[in-house]
Amino acid sequence: MAKSVIIVESPAKSKTIKSFVGRGFDVVGSMGHVRDLPKSRLGVEVDDGFTPKYVIPTGKRKTVTALKKAVAGATTVYLATDPDREGESIAWHLAEALGLESPQRIEFNEITKKAVQRSLENPRQINMDRVNAQQARRVLDRLVGYKISPLLWKKVRRRNLSAGRVQSVAVRLVCDREREIAAFTAEEYWTITAEFIPDGERKPFKARLAKVDGEKANPKQQEQAEALVAGLKAVTEYRVDSVVQRDQSRKPPAPFITSTLQQEAARRLGFSARKTMSVAQQLYEGITLGAQGSEGLITYMRTDSTRIADEARDETRQFISSEFGEEYLGGGVARSRRRNVQDAHEAVRPTSITRKPDEVRQFLTQDQFRLYQLVWQRFLASQMAPAIV
Numbered sequence: 001m002a003k004s005v006i007i008v009e010s011p012a013k014s015k016t017i018k019s020f021v022g023r024g025f026d027v028v029g030s031m032g033h034v035r036d037l038p039k040s041r042l043g044v045e046v047d048d049g050f051t052p053k054y055v056i057p058t059g060k061r062k063t064v065t066a067l068k069k070a071v072a073g074a075t076t077v078y079l080a081t082d083p084d085r086e087g088e089s090i091a092w093h094l095a096e097a098l099g100l101e102s103p104q105r106i107e108f109n110e111i112t113k114k115a116v117q118r119s120l121e122n123p124r125q126i127n128m129d130r131v132n133a134q135q136a137r138r139v140l141d142r143l144v145g146y147k148i149s150p151l152l153w154k155k156v157r158r159r160n161l162s163a164g165r166v167q168s169v170a171v172r173l174v175c176d177r178e179r180e181i182a183a184f185t186a187e188e189y190w191t192i193t194a195e196f197i198p199d200g201e202r203k204p205f206k207a208r209l210a211k212v213d214g215e216k217a218n219p220k221q222q223e224q225a226e227a228l229v230a231g232l233k234a235v236t237e238y239r240v241d242s243v244v245q246r247d248q249s250r251k252p253p254a255p256f257i258t259s260t261l262q263q264e265a266a267r268r269l270g271f272s273a274r275k276t277m278s279v280a281q282q283l284y285e286g287i288t289l290g291a292q293g294s295e296g297l298i299t300y301m302r303t304d305s306t307r308i309a310d311e312a313r314d315e316t317r318q319f320i321s322s323e324f325g326e327e328y329l330g331g332g333v334a335r336s337r338r339r340n341v342q343d344a345h346e347a348v349r350p351t352s353i354t355r356k357p358d359e360v361r362q363f364l365t366q367d368q369f370r371l372y373q374l375v376w377q378r379f380l381a382s383q384m385a386p387a388i389v
Contacts (some may be wrong), residue, residue, distance in 0.1 A: 189219070317352070332383050
């Protein structure tokens, strides 16, 4: 009996997705890209509209052969590569390399049964705008690397250096900043802070000198600062003129995007960016949760948007209300309005807020647990009321 075939990038996803779709589907992995520009030459026809010339790398030929065998006679081929420009490009390369006539593109932001089944109910065509965006980036990588790296070797006389579309610009920014630092002229300034102990009390408090005779206290030299200190020491009695007390409201943080996840994991967990993304990939692709089977615990971790699905927001609000009380409900953090945000998919969040970290800890490694707990807590906090401190 002919089956439908779902092609994913990572074989690690196959087991999880297979448990969702049943016997009528085969799920196979492409192991990432199956075509690329050749290593031995430029591979870009500069005089023909910068047309790229792709080849199947030697290390990918067995994979392509196996994939051709898997899709032979299939009723439908679904391309379920990652939901971003790179994933769209891989889907297109798969269609070209395998000679697929009418493949169906499906994508999901989380690897859960509901998300996978919903994607199968709403397949689409490959988005060539996304594909072309990735191709433009790949061609630029090749042109900059092939054309500028030899010039770098000639000027610096070190062949282990390379130029790149991103790294060369980053080096320029670092160099410009270093020149600014070198050209900076430091200006001397002093601040004066006194420690006071109120009559009848033992606990001191500190106060900084703000004004002298109605003018801002701004001593520029040590002698000026010492003169002010001498004058302050000569005063025999100080009086607290007024005390103002007020509450401060601290707004909840936005849900994680890729960059903030990496920053917070480095600050709180000591993870490198590479380790953070590796562990996040494991949580996204699926964890076996005992009798529950395999399930993705977080949404796709490569995103620049703080947007969240209405379904996730509603579930989280209900969870906060039942666990903490309605007074802890917040309005949720608004979608990012930063420029150049792709907003292709959601923020990084748990696939279900009801799946508490301690409840799944037994199924996770220590690193997986710590990162999942970080994502879970951040998303929960993003939907709560501001803190009053």
